[in-house]
Amino acid sequence: MSLTDTSKSANCNAMSDVLNRIGDKWSVMVVGILSRSGTIRFNELKRSINGVSQRMLTLTLRNLERDGLVTRTIYPEVPPRVEYGLTELGKTLTGPINALWDWSAQHHGAIIDARAVYDIRQTAIADEDASRKVAYAARD
Amino acid sequence: MSLTDTSKSANCNAMSDVLNRIGDKWSVMVVGILSRSGTIRFNELKRSINGVSQRMLTLTLRNLERDGLVTRTIYPEVPPRVEYGLTELGKTLTGPINALWDWSAQHHGAIIDARAVYDIRQTAIADEDASRKVAYAARD
């Protein structure tokens, strides 16, 4: 299927739906880690992703499993062991994900810079406005 | 820069930061639309994106502008006219974004199917549990 403008517009809903899963930072992290680790256990995954709570990781994994992107394998041992991995569908996602990851690495600096510039301009404008208001008030 | 495992791990922060912007569905939509429309006015944009509120569109555009991805051009006319477009940095994002868009179009169906399967299995398991609990309670 070639993606002409019209077909893209028609797929806005699909995109929106997919983005609700992909757009979630934890989901992207999980897929990213999984694409490099192969198969990995819950707490390993948790340690690999900085700042994720156990609750959010659980929810993220459930959603990814539900969407057919991640496999969940339970080993009936003591202590319990559960391993996560990518499905074939999940593996096809690593392409786009890595593209995004690479882009982040390349352009993150530029974004930081742009923010700094923007913020300085905004404070300058705010100051200008403030002094105008003072001058305006002084006239009364 | 080649993206080895270690450098990717080191870029987790950058990725996380970028994802907070990219991961936002409205931002992706805006960049997607802008990449095809070239330059476009506020209300045109609003109409192009199904379901976005004026407030969220404004906030999204401000963030994208701050990150140096979108340009905002004000024409001092009556009625006022403001046009939005992609910066050079923003244009580099369309590659990864479109990759994701294409992926969505191709695999959305598979995800829907996976969800249906998953949900059916879950209800089945839930029913099973429920009947077990009934049997268990009946023993007392």
Add this chain to the structure above:
DNA sequence: CGGGATCCCTTGAGATACTG
């Protein structure tokens, strides 16, 4: 037309405690 400001409610998400 293109927003800014406010109100208000829903959702997201961390912390904590408990279970198989």
Add this chain to the structure above:
DNA sequence: CAGTATCTCAAGGGATCCCG
């Protein structure tokens, strides 16, 4: 170890009104 359940609080985001 790998979760589930609950509680809580902050943030997200829609609706509305107003302004330049």
